[in-house]
């Protein structure tokens with residue numbers, strides 16, 4: 216709380232700033248930050264907020280000061296006196312509100328800035344540009360600031376706030392009959408540029424072009440800013456750089472957006488929307504939009520700063536503006552009509568955005584892949600969780616595949632490459648493309664010349680529980696799918712031809728079982744392997760692999776499931792194993808190594824380091840044998 220040092224009845228009070236405000240002011244007054252022009256953006260934005268709040272009150276109340284006056288911002292420079300006045304006809308402040316609002320740090324950017332200075336010990340001048348610090352940023356250019364304000368409430372009186380930006384500020388009664396706030400900056404000697412009309416015009420254009428109220432400069436009757444809502448203008452009249460500069464002013468993001476969609480729709484609901492996909496999924500500290508949600512206007516009046524009902528949650532990274540003539544102005548009071556309309560709007564916006572993303576992928580595939588790499592997880596999440604729109608997202612998916620591990624294929628691309636006899640879409644879940652390509656599960660697909668989608672995102676197993684079909688084709692897990700070998704013999708079979716005899720097979724299986732014990736559910740042979748000596752698969756009736764992966768992820772469960780070890784009866788390693796005598800220690804070592812190698816490829820090995828020691832032992836045996844031969 217601020218401390219009062221005034222005498223009881225005196226109308227004028229001198230109050231002390233809170234400690235953190237003092238600290239901020241001290242930095243700002245001594246600031247050498249070169250882009251201090253941003254102070255104007257902050258003051259104009261405060262004025263615009265005050266106007267928006269006024270506009271909202273005017274919807275329901277006429278008993279206010281100056282109900283008919285134009286909602287506007289005026290800048291009056293006085294170069295001879297080195298003064299700049301910023302005047303608005305907004306909601307205004309009472310003396311109490313001034314003490315409350317201009318004595319403490321309200322602005323979230325200012326708070327973050329002070330925090331960053333404390334934590335990083337960085338030079339404040341180097342980092343100040345990353346934070347909008349609100350009202351107080353005016354102390355970068357002014358050594359004295361006066362605020363004269365008259366609240367919209369008819370029985371409130373006008374008040375004056377004054378400070379030199381040091382320990383204290385004063386609040387006292389003032390003469391002002393018209394509604395709103397006037398901020399008077401007594402500029403520092405080196406800040407004369409901010410009384411030059413040309414310079415002010417340039418700053419407004421750069422930072423405040425789309426403030427939805429006219430900004431007048433001096434006596435000029437023409438507003439400096441474009442102000443008319445960009446989203447209400449016909450798309451063909453808008454240049455790409457206008458879309459970009461609007462986005463930057465909306466979000467303060469310094470990177471251009473990846474994509475934008477401008478919608479003007481008349482039926483079944485009237486709506487204008489301008490939606491943006493930012494360059495990065497992370498909102499920077501400097502973002503002007505710290506929360507998720509779209510700005511919602513009803514008939515050009517800002518109704519909600521962050522509306523989360525207009526797009527499904529998986530599209531929460533989308534920024535932008537939605538404006539509808541059909542929405543009642545009391546939409547935030549959740550009337551039934553508004554709820555129904557919002558649901559309708561949501562359907563329209565979501566389906567149109569998905570359509571637009573599909574077209575973008577066709578027209579600019581490289582840009583789309585950048586989007587996919589940065590935002591793909593939201594799309595996967597949508598398929599996994601959204602009952603209403605999830606299915607529509609399927610064409611947006613992209614995957615590397617067995618035959619094209621360095622590319623990103625859509626399901627449609629995949630289908631185009633399917634041989635005529637292939638009747639399912641196959642995928643393999645793995646930790647990385649590298650381990651997928653080494654997976655024994657894929658060998659039979661190579662033999663069939665079937666491509667396989669490689670799924671390596673942690674969200675993928677969850678998604679696949681919901682993605683069972685596409686274009687009438689079943690989508691099947693390559694690891695668990697029963698697929699018989701093609702009629703043609705494989706290379707391995709041609710060279711090694713002989714499988715183990717039935718007796719050898721039975722004997723070897725029982726020897727392997729005696730070593731692995733209940734670490735495996737069973738040991739059996741398989742015909743589907745070529746280069747690999749073995750593979751691990753689930754038992755029939757086990758929960759699907761996707762679900763098991765999900766449990767592991769959610770519970771951080773590190774226990775190894777009991778799986779079936781399938782061995783390749785054509786493989787030389789299996790043949791040699793079979794010939795090793797019962798007593799040879801190399802038998803145990805080899806079985807353990809094969810089993811753990813398979814665990815590693817399945818992403819199930821809790822501690823692969825253990826394998827290194829065993830590998831040395833095996834090498835030693837091999838080298839010794841070689842030496843003895845020579």
Ligand SMILES: Nc1ncnc2c1ncn2[C@@H]1O[C@H](COP(=O)(O)OP(=O)(O)OP(=O)(O)O)[C@@H](O)[C@H]1O
Pocket residue numbers: 257261262265303305306307308316317320321322323324348349350351396
């Ligand atoms: N022109 C104005 N008219 C009416 N009130 C104002 C005006 N300028 C500032 N204020 C009041 O002073 C408060 C502090 O302004 P400041 O710029 O420091 O932070 P802020 O705009 O509230 O921060 P944030 O952008 O994080 O909401 C505002 O919230 C508002 O209540």
